[in-house]
Amino acid sequence: GDSVTQMEGPVTLSEEAFLTINCTYTATGYPSLFWYVQYPGEGLQLLLKATKADDKGSNKGFEATYRKETTSFHLEKGSVQVSDSAVYFCALSESANSKLTFGKGITLSVRP
């Protein structure tokens, strides 16, 4: 079945540091890939998505590229802010199916 593997956390960074959160997946077809973010006390929000190989999703300074050859969708940001502190989830969905398969999530803490 489908699965998503995220790097172990938590991650603590200083403000303006570079961020990389690794995500790899296993899927039977050609899934769409997503990053969701959960800020403290809030519901999950879609951060960015990519629907086919080599697509790059971007939002709020975050980027991730759909790499079919390495089955990866790593999240990056060049300069993190304290307000980026949250839990980040990588997820996939097969075509024509809204069911999301999530990774375990990783907690990011950014200190001033």
Place this chain on the structure above:
Amino acid sequence: KAGVTQTPRYLIKTRGQQVTLSCSPISGHRSVSWYQQTPGQGLQFLFEYFSETQRNKGNFPGRFSGRQFSNSRSEMNVSTLELGDSALYLCASSLALPPTGELFFGEGSRLTVL
């Protein structure tokens, strides 16, 4: 535009009881999905409804059930509660089929089973 609304936000039950959770999707959204979030298992898909029909179901026992009404509001029910059912239950809505995974989540209903 109002977001996804879940009620109640917090509840405490004892083993053997049953619970009903409610979800009001974003206006115009016809698809509603439910997820269970626990520290150990993370986010797991429960079921999805579209136009009052269950389209997809996750690997949960039959004690977990749901339904969707004609106004797209949805409820999920858990009968004969077990300690392991303690979790945050998240509802998500999306506009149409295929929804391409762009789900809009509520803040969740936190269930504690004692």
